[in-house]
Amino acid sequence: MPHSVTPSIEQDSLKIAVLGAAGGIGQSLSLLLKAQLQYQLKESNRTATHIHLALYDVNQEAINGVTADLSHIDTPISVSSHSPAGGIQNCLNNASIVVIPAGVPRKPGMTRDDLFNVNAGIISQLGDSIAECCDLSKVFVLVISNPVNSLVPVMVSNILKNHPQSRNSGIERRIMGVTKLDIVRASTFLREINIESGLTPRVNSMPDVPVIGGHSGETIIPLFSQSNFLSRLNADQLKYLIHRVQYGGDEVVKAKNGKGSATLSMAHAGYKCVVQFFSLLLGNIDQIHGTYYVSLKDANNTPVAPGADQLLPLVNESAYFAVPLTITTKGVSYVDYDIVSRMNDMERKEMLPICTSQLKKNIDKGLEFVASRTA
Numbered sequence: 264m265p266h267s268v269t270p271s272i273e274q275d276s277l278k279i280a281v282l283g284a285a286g287g288i289g290q291s292l293s294l295l296l297k298a299q300l301q302y303q304l305k306e307s308n309r310t311a312t313h314i315h316l317a318l319y320d321v322n323q324e325a326i327n328g329v330t331a332d333l334s335h336i337d338t339p340i341s342v343s344s345h346s347p348a349g350g351i352q353n354c355l356n357n358a359s360i361v362v363i364p365a366g367v368p369r370k371p372g373m374t375r376d377d378l379f380n381v382n383a384g385i386i387s388q389l390g391d392s393i394a395e396c397c398d399l400s401k402v403f404v405l406v407i408s409n410p411v412n413s414l415v416p417v418m419v420s421n422i423l424k425n426h427p428q429s430r431n432s433g434i435e436r437r438i439m440g441v442t443k444l445d446i447v448r449a450s451t452f453l454r455e456i457n458i459e460s461g462l463t464p465r466v467n468s469m470p471d472v473p474v475i476g477g478h479s480g481e482t483i484i485p486l487f488s489q490s491n492f493l494s495r496l497n498a499d500q501l502k503y504l505i506h507r508v509q510y511g512g513d514e515v516v517k518a519k520n521g522k523g524s525a526t527l528s529m530a531h532a533g534y535k536c537v538v539q540f541f542s543l544l545l546g547n548i549d550q551i552h553g554t555y556y557v558s559l560k561d562a563n564n565t566p567v568a569p570g571a572d573q574l575l576p577l578v579n580e581s582a583y584f585a586v587p588l589t590i591t592t593k594g595v596s597y598v599d600y601d602i603v604s605r606m607n608d609m610e611r612k613e614m615l616p617i618c619t620s621q622l623k624k625n626i627d628k629g630l631e632f633v634a635s636r637t638a
């Protein structure tokens with residue numbers, strides 16, 4: 264029996280499932296959701312909406328402990344604990360948003376790609392469960408597990424290939440790779456360097472830096488050319504910032520020295536993403552503007568939304584790419600291809616080709632994994 268603190272989900276309810284919720288990211292993200300989500304309801308006219316957090320992990324003892332602990336927090340959000348013993352179905356049934364930080368993290372000396380074999384198996388199994396338990400015409404799936412560049416293709420192609428109920432569901436428009444941590448880092452590091460250069464930024468505002476491409480090393484393209492501060496950066500500062508954003512993950516892996524990778528900053532970034540989808544589903548907003556790593560083609564191999572047709576030739580036909588998107592309850596509805604035309608020469612001629620050639624290998628690896636799994 265899953266341990267359920269509030270077992271019955273009321274009719275007007277919104278359920279968020281976190282898979283891998285007993286881990287470093289999962290625990291901190293679940294804390295933020297349990298402690299903070301109800302503040303979104305205040306903006307909503309759906310004050311009667313009941314929010315439920317369904318927490319799943321293969322580590323049964325750990326997830327029961329995490330759920331019992333969170334359940335004492337004085338917010339009107341119910342929580343339930345799920346593990347393989349009681350089945351993942353109870354966790355996923357009726358979920359509107361599924362967030363996935365399940366899988367192994369890096370240790371020093373490893374690349375994200377070294378995680379592929381273990382995590383691709385986990386992601387494809389979780390994808391099978393999502394296909395069986397969730398309404399594929401409605402659910403949003405946010406993939407945090409690494410390597411994001413390969414695992415999003417695994418999630419999308421496994422569901423489309425192996426689950427006939429996905430046909431015409433549009434699920435490929437609602438599976439999002441989470442690259443928000445790169446955006447969070449770019450903003451943080453730019454602010455730091457501005458302060459070092461003698462600027463006094465406002466306490467309550469952070470610089471905006473779009474980051475596109477993928478989520479590892481040189482596939483990460485921070486577009487400092489599109490921040491308001493480019494003219495204040497010298498060439499060395501710009502080089503330093505780009506490198507720091509591209510390898511920010513390594514900084515944390517090294518500092519944790521074998522005890523994992525970024526968890527707290529990732530939980531913060533993931534929370535920002537979940538809040539967007541939560542607000543969309545509550546009806547607080549009718550569209551999201553956000554950057555996610557998504558499939559640029561739909562199940563019929565045609566561009567996923569307006570703008571994707573223009574973007575594809577600009578990104579060397581990369582089938583997956585992180586790019587600013589407009590997202591409605593149906594999923595990706597517009598792809599901001601124009602961000603590539605706004606890149607400066609160095610970003611477009613030097614960084615973009617390196618990104619897309621590496622992305623191609625990462626994407627192919629994911630697709631080949633699914634093909635061999637099906638065969």
Ligand SMILES: NC(=O)c1ccc[n+]([C@@H]2O[C@H](COP(=O)([O-])OP(=O)(O)OC[C@H]3O[C@@H](n4cnc5c(N)ncnc54)[C@H](O)[C@@H]3O)[C@@H](O)[C@H]2O)c1
Pocket residue numbers: 282283284285286287288289319320321322364365366367368369378382385388389406407408409410411441442443444445478523524525526529
């Ligand atoms: N997208 C990003 O920006 C980003 C940032 C940081 C970390 N990550 C990735 O997120 C993943 C998780 O990182 P972490 O630090 O939380 O790791 P962790 O080891 O602390 O937690 C992972 C959790 O997943 C659980 N798990 C394993 N297999 C599972 C399965 N089949 N179903 C459900 N749960 C399962 C484990 O029991 C564990 O509790 C890693 O792959 C890491 O590389 C991504």
Ligand SMILES: O=C(O)C[C@H](O)C(=O)O
Pocket residue numbers: 368369375409444511512513515516524525
């Ligand atoms: O670096 C990692 O392995 C975790 C994550 O992708 C990060 O960017 O911090």
